Amino acid sequence: MSDPTTTSSEHGPKLGQGRAVTVPGAEYFDFTSRITGREHRLFISVPAGDPPPEGFPAFYIFDGNGCFATVAEIMRSRAPADGLRPAVVVAIGYATDDLMTAMALRMKDLSTPATPEWLAALPFAIPGLTADLTGGLDDFIRVVEEEIRPAIARLAPTNPSDQTVMGHSLGGLAVLRILFTRPAMFRTFVASSPSIWWSDQAILAGEQAFREKVEAGEVSPRLLIDVGGREQTPDSGALRHFKTMAEAQASADFCGMVENARALGQRLGSLKSGHGYVAETVVFTDEGHVSVLPAAISRGLQFALGVDVASGPTDAR
Template identity: 30%
Template structure:
């Protein structure tokens, strides 16, 4: 069973999967004097949370914390999942979030098909249901979800221009992501976007070194217009870095221009 405290707002079938969509609109504005509470006026930018069954609550908590400090604009949070947690067969993250199949995971390599579904099926449905602002489109993920978010960014015409990548699994496919970055950089010099990169200091050495390598390459051959806020979280491992990663990432992605 999924662990999110919210029930899905709707479902959307595609790719042989019945995707579960969790939705939380912006919270009401804080009371000021005698003024009444009201939701911020739309349209709202969307933050799409991958692994929504298990991680949407962490994104909601991060937004609530930052909103209490008035550190965020109004955002529509959308979690996408499977109605099933990681270990259940209905959860297809190993297919949807990975760029290539690997030994032991032959179902991998569905990232491009999943990205096409997000762009051509999910986003029109969100536009139909909610007053969304398409100037800023954000995607947030942790581990394999972060790998997918980065895979979606390093495309010739990326759909998402805000990316929150917490503890990304860059190792997948013998670092296939790094090859994608190099290929894109050879074709174009500009990438107007903002990407947050974070990892716990007690994550595995390989996870930390892979992220260091990605950052070093982006610093050595930068894309014009690409902002890269980054963080390392003391005393946090691969699992408990999720909450601070989402909080720091949201704050960094939506900091004032």
């Protein structure tokens, strides 16, 4: 193929020198956590213009290396005309430009502890994962609360009573952990395709105490759980990760992504509270575990920042 920077054809122009693509109005900052010693990268977008008197809402999302550009562009395109309130976007990731490196690093920060026996019994392999590379979630939550949020408050005027946290897969598990153990830490929680299956569903150990707090009127968070409707239906793409479709189906059945998300959403949605508590469940019927993410981000932003927020379980088609 000819070099487009040096040649042209009769059907097209000479393109000139290529340039790096940037996200308008965005910056990133690297720091080393004093709590964990791990290096993080914060991808941040601050709205143009003056903040409201109480400060901008803040939207935090995990897996920032892969998610930030999507969130920032949706906000940039939708906020002016589509009923989304301007907000400070904070995507928490790692100090690397390699997405696979970031995905490996997340395993420690976004998971509760897993035993060697449980990992060995999994019906699928997670290459390179050992028990000592799991279980850092509670420390990571401290990093968010004690280091990242104060840094953001110094960088931009944010409203401490109107902040959202979103995560997908293990990130969704992390959101549930914060919800169950620190329900007043954020106003809004978006758990996308949460890995409830992780470590024999240990995350659910905190559910009952959370339920009691909601029904006693002690906390009233807003919660959205979403999942792709095809997350338990492997397609031909699953053969890139599994030897046979039977193995892929066994893995999907073990994780029970759709069943677990729906069941938890139903339980939390049935709680009785007269204090503004909201719990919605959305099933994106035609999406899988990876393809659901853009739709989940769009719906999560609407749930968190929309002027008019619908309530009640939904099947998105």
